Amino acid sequence: MNWQLMWDSLPRMLGGMGLTLQLIGGSLALGAVVAFAVALLRLSGNRPVEWIAGAYVFVFRGTPLLVQIFLIYYGLGQFEFVRDSILWPVLREPMWCAILALTLNTGAYTSEVLRGAILSVPQGQIEAARACGMSRALAFRRIVLPVAVRQMLPAYGNEVILMVKASSLASTITLMEITGIARRMIAQTFAVFELFIVAGAIYLILNFVASRLIKYAEWRLTPYLRARA
Amino acid sequence: MLELLSFGPNGWGGQLLTGTAMTVAVAVSAFAFGIVMGSLGASAKLSHSLILNALADVYTTVVRGIPELLVIYLLFFGGNGVVSAIASAFGYDGRVELNAFTIGVVAVGLISGAYSTEVIRGAVRSVPFGQIEAARACGMGRWLILRRVLVPQTMRFALPGLGNVWQLTLKDTALVSVTALAELMRATHLAAGATREPFLFYSAAAVLYLALTTVSTILFDRAEQTANRGVRRA
Amino acid sequence: MKTIVATLALGALLAVTGTAGAKEWKTVRIASEGAYPPWNATDPSGKLIGFEVDLGNDLCKRMKVTCEFVAQDWDGIIPALQQGKYDAIMSGMTITGERKNVIDFSVPYGTEPSVFAVAAASPLAKSLNIGVDRSDLNNEAAAKPVIDKLAEALKGKSVGVQVSTIHIDFMEKHLSKVSMRSYDKMDNAGIDLASGRVDAILGDRSVVEAIVKAEPGKMVVVGPNIIGGVIGEGMGVGLRKADADLKKLFDTAIGEALKDGTVKKLSTQHFGYDITPN
Numbered sequence: 001m002n003w004q005l006m007w008d009s010l011p012r013m014l015g016g017m018g019l020t021l022q023l024i025g026g027s028l029a030l031g032a033v034v035a036f037a038v039a040l041l042r043l044s045g046n047r048p049v050e051w052i053a054g055a056y057v058f059v060f061r062g063t064p065l066l067v068q069i070f071l072i073y074y075g076l077g078q079f080e081f082v083r084d085s086i087l088w089p090v091l092r093e094p095m096w097c098a099i100l101a102l103t104l105n106t107g108a109y110t111s112e113v114l115r116g117a118i119l120s121v122p123q124g125q126i127e128a129a130r131a132c133g134m135s136r137a138l139a140f141r142r143i144v145l146p147v148a149v150r151q152m153l154p155a156y157g158n159e160v161i162l163m164v165k166a167s168s169l170a171s172t173i174t175l176m177e178i179t180g181i182a183r184r185m186i187a188q189t190f191a192v193f194e195l196f197i198v199a200g201a202i203y204l205i206l207n208f209v210a211s212r213l214i215k216y217a218e219w220r221l222t223p224y225l226r227a228r229a
Numbered sequence: 230m231l232e233l234l235s236f237g238p239n240g241w242g243g244q245l246l247t248g249t250a251m252t253v254a255v256a257v258s259a260f261a262f263g264i265v266m267g268s269l270g271a272s273a274k275l276s277h278s279l280i281l282n283a284l285a286d287v288y289t290t291v292v293r294g295i296p297e298l299l300v301i302y303l304l305f306f307g308g309n310g311v312v313s314a315i316a317s318a319f320g321y322d323g324r325v326e327l328n329a330f331t332i333g334v335v336a337v338g339l340i341s342g343a344y345s346t347e348v349i350r351g352a353v354r355s356v357p358f359g360q361i362e363a364a365r366a367c368g369m370g371r372w373l374i375l376r377r378v379l380v381p382q383t384m385r386f387a388l389p390g391l392g393n394v395w396q397l398t399l400k401d402t403a404l405v406s407v408t409a410l411a412e413l414m415r416a417t418h419l420a421a422g423a424t425r426e427p428f429l430f431y432s433a434a435a436v437l438y439l440a441l442t443t444v445s446t447i448l449f450d451r452a453e454q455t456a457n458r459g460v461r462r463a
Numbered sequence: 464m465k466t467i468v469a470t471l472a473l474g475a476l477l478a479v480t481g482t483a484g485a486k487e488w489k490t491v492r493i494a495s496e497g498a499y500p501p502w503n504a505t506d507p508s509g510k511l512i513g514f515e516v517d518l519g520n521d522l523c524k525r526m527k528v529t530c531e532f533v534a535q536d537w538d539g540i541i542p543a544l545q546q547g548k549y550d551a552i553m554s555g556m557t558i559t560g561e562r563k564n565v566i567d568f569s570v571p572y573g574t575e576p577s578v579f580a581v582a583a584a585s586p587l588a589k590s591l592n593i594g595v596d597r598s599d600l601n602n603e604a605a606a607k608p609v610i611d612k613l614a615e616a617l618k619g620k621s622v623g624v625q626v627s628t629i630h631i632d633f634m635e636k637h638l639s640k641v642s643m644r645s646y647d648k649m650d651n652a653g654i655d656l657a658s659g660r661v662d663a664i665l666g667d668r669s670v671v672e673a674i675v676k677a678e679p680g681k682m683v684v685v686g687p688n689i690i691g692g693v694i695g696e697g698m699g700v701g702l703r704k705a706d707a708d709l710k711k712l713f714d715t716a717i718g719e720a721l722k723d724g725t726v727k728k729l730s731t732q733h734f735g736y737d738i739t740p741n
Contacts (some may be wrong), residue, residue: 003402059439063400064438067412074421074428075426078428092658092659174646184645192302207294389650409533423504
């Protein structure tokens with residue numbers, strides 16, 4: 001084990017942190033929007049809409065992320081009409097393709113988590129809100145959503161960790177995030193083991209921080225569960 | 230264009246199908262290995278030994294916290310060294326080698342096992358303690374309780390969670406393609422590059438993976454129904 | 464009891480291969496990428512084919528050993544050799560000083576210049592054509608103006624190369640200001656050139672030509688044939704440093720195959736021209 005090399009690789013490897021964080025942050029933020037929309041569509045009561053939203057979730061949960069990334073990056077780029085469309089400036093960039101794939105992937109999983117959480121809100125609470133004269137929309141905004149979001153946090157925490165790990169697959173479409181840099185450095189030093197251990201440690205720390213943040217959010221959002229001082 | 234997917238000499242259909250078979254083989258073996266690891270991990274977590282607790286915690290935290298791709302690479306390039314060291318400790322001096330299949334199974338199995346650990350631990354804990362007390366009161370020994378009461382109930386409680394772990398495991402096998410094992414993802418990748426038809430081949434792969442996940446969802450649902458046939462419904 | 468179980472379990476998991484140390488070579492496992500035509504490729508049945516597979520089989524006959532070709536992704540091909548997953552590499556790998564630090568090479572069995580390819584409609588198809596047919600990096604005085612012109616033409620453009628290659632070394636050393644994207648396989652760089660994600664690709668001449676020919680009329684090979692310097696001393700068989708005996712076997716076999724025209728014959732068959740080193 002070449003400790004010196006591991007130590008020396010750290011600054012260059014951390015140089016990929018910015019890109020990794022952008023990938024995670026971008027796809028989680030956009031994924032939350034997608035998840036919210038899809039969860040609502042699946043609960044809309046309109047059959048065709050529910051079916052389409054369900055099909056999206058089915059496809060993206062049922063296939064490996066790697067296939068999704070390659071399909072979006074290499075697959076879509078193959079077509080003349082895609083390259084001539086207004087979407088090409090976005091799809092041309094590996095960064096946006098990666099964010100798109102990660103977003104659609106996490107959107108599908110998160111929408112299921114959110115849907116489950118919405119369905120778990122006790123009917124009595126909604127009835128009570130309606131009885132107080134709240135409209136359906138207001139009851140949803142004030143009662144159902146806040147309760148559901150608190151409810152889904154632990155499961156969402158797992159999803160965040162999965163996304164931190166999934167961002168490493170962006171290296172397969174030429175992006176130089178942490179794993180990409182590790183692979184590039186391995187090509188120069190041939191020290192596979194050492195460099196992947198350093199990369200692994202960085203991800204471990206990222207995930208530790210992510211799970212702490214989620215725990216903190218949980219704590220903040222559930223003041224009524226804390227012991228009274 | 231569809232000729233490329235055919236089974237003839239110029240079609241990659243045969244490769245995709247044997248790749249799919251390999252994917253299933255890796256996934257099933259890794260899932261089984263994962264259940265063994267998961268059972269060990271769960272017993273370690275539930276034991277009263279602090280050392281075992283800590284070991285199991287390190288296992289699940291590390292394996293679930295680093296990208297699957299890195300776990301596979303680390304085993305692919307480091308696995309041989311570890312195994313050779315173990316072999317020479319047993320007095321064998323020749324070169325020992327893990328083939329790509331074994332490495333894939335062990336790597337994906339370790340990941341699968343980390344998730345199974347949590348599922349099995351939760352399932353064991355949801356067996357009501359009163360039942361164990363009742364079994365003891367009937368004069369059953371520890372092994373008999375394990376065999377007749379704990380394991381059957383745990384299996385029932387664990388099934389839905391293990392179904393999710395199976396889906397994860399199946400999809401994680403796609404990453405084993407980096408070790409050049411000829412599973413579905415690698416066959417697809419080679420075909421897409423050689424024919425310059427990435428959309429066609431990655432779509433075909435997506436359909437095949439979807440078929441696998443759909444069939445296994447149905448099978449797990451059936452298993453759950455069977456396991457719950459004796460349970461009273463509300 | 465536990466020991467027995469553990470040993471059995473290990474035995475079931477492991478494929479125990481040969482005996483180590485001083486040995487007679489009976490089988491030689493040769494790794495190839497299988498995605499680098501015409502050097503090596505994979506056919507639709509999943510079999511490795513190409514110039515190096517035919518040459519490797521010929522060399523093994525001369526060495527009186529059995530050959531077994533195994534597929535291995537390019538970016539792990541050297542570490543996996545060191546790990547003992549196979550005994551030799553024949554994968555269009557150029558002999559370079561950096562690689563010689565970690566592995567050994569046989570004498571070269573082929574050599575090729577490096578070239579750029581661009582979209583036929585791109586302005587680069589003209590501007591990269593700087594009126595020089597061949598540029599030897601060993602002749603620094605003559606190479607400098609050529610590289611300056613290349614750098615000028617490629618300003619603000621992106622170039623796709625394969626990871627862990629002499630072409631990355633070339634870009635980093637001579638065209639470090641040009642943005643570069645590294646691909647796992649040359650095929651994928653070709654797909655991205657065709658779709659316009661990168662403005663140019665740089666690679667071994669025959670491989671770049673194969674990519675250009677795959678979609679007729681869309682792309683062109685352009686600019687000087689670059690040789691020498693970081694482009695290296697030709698392609699050789701990569702071997703572990705410990706296996707000096709195997710190197711000797713390969714050196715002799717390659718020497719014979721070069722002398723009796725086998726390499727030339729196979730090269731004409733796969734490349735359409737002669738790639739034998741001189």
